[in-house]
Amino acid sequence: MxxxxxxxxxxxxxxxxxxxxxxxxxxxxxxxxxxxxxxxxxxxxxxxxxxxxxxxxxxxxxxxxxxxxxxxxxxEEAPAVRLVLVQALAKGDRDELAIETATELGIDAVVPWQAERSIVRWKGERAARAHAKWQSVVTAAAKQARRAWIPEVRAALDSAALAKAVAAADLAVILHEDAKNPLRTVLEGASEWAAGEAPREVLLIVGPEGGISPREVTRFSDAGAVTALLGHHVLRSSTAGPAAVVLASDILGRWS
Missing domain, CATH: 2.40.240.20 (Hypothetical PUA domain-like; domain 1)
Known part of the structure; x- marks a missing residue:
């Protein structure tokens, strides 16, 4: 034990x-x-x-x-390839469940995302309290998983700011049910730089309950993001991120 x-x-x-x-x-x-x-x-x-x-x-x-x-x-060295979960704010604490599970599975950082279709809104004092709550959630999950690293909880972004983050990322993946290429295919295409010595980051973008709007998909794609299909079934906002972390960790050799 x-x-x-x-x-x-x-x-x-x-x-x-x-x-x-x-x-x-x-x-x-x-x-x-x-x-x-x-x-x-x-x-x-x-x-x-x-x-x-x-x-x-x-x-x-x-x-x-x-x-x-x-x-x-x-x-304990940090992984050569950092996984960052961009999690849309969701009702019913589903966003917190997503980051908790993703932390146990090894996510390196999480980004709260105020998506167009997010019902939950972070404004004023509530934003500071909610950010602190997310940090508390990932800290507790890291302790539960016996991790030596606590994931970073980055500043909340709206869609305009996220588009800029996508443009600066090594790889940004929109998890979307209408995507043509499976997530495995997208990540295996990044295997060459993933095997290198320079630390890299992969953004895994998960939408809210109502999904990512077509305008957001276009905006992020124009900034350099690629869409990827996680599976044959539609996953909840609380499930998609952790499922992607598992698959990405295996493909990118983080669990080797």
């Missing part, structure tokens, strides 16, 4: 090596002690959300602190 994971701020593990004593404090320590009830001698992982992972043994547990003696400290 894998060790429980607790997060610390990025860079907190710098200079820590085998045999070092690391003291976990704050809310993560309280959760470890009062909820998980970890005790002396139990294994645990401490990760900084940016690739560093300390694996060690609890040497002391007190109110608000957990002392861990490091056995190993490693840095």
């Amino acid at each position: 894998s060790n429980p994971v607790f997060f610390v701020p990025a860079g907190s593990l710098d200079g820590t090596g085998p045999g070092s004593l690391f003291v976990l404090e704050g809310s993560e320590a309280r959760h470890a002690v009062t909820v998980k009830r970890l005790g002396i001698g139990e294994p645990v992982d401490i990760v900084d959300g940016a690739g560093a992972r300390l694996t060690g043994i609890v040497s002391d547990a007190g109110p608000g602190t957990l002392s861990v003696t490091a056995s190993t400290v490693v840095f």
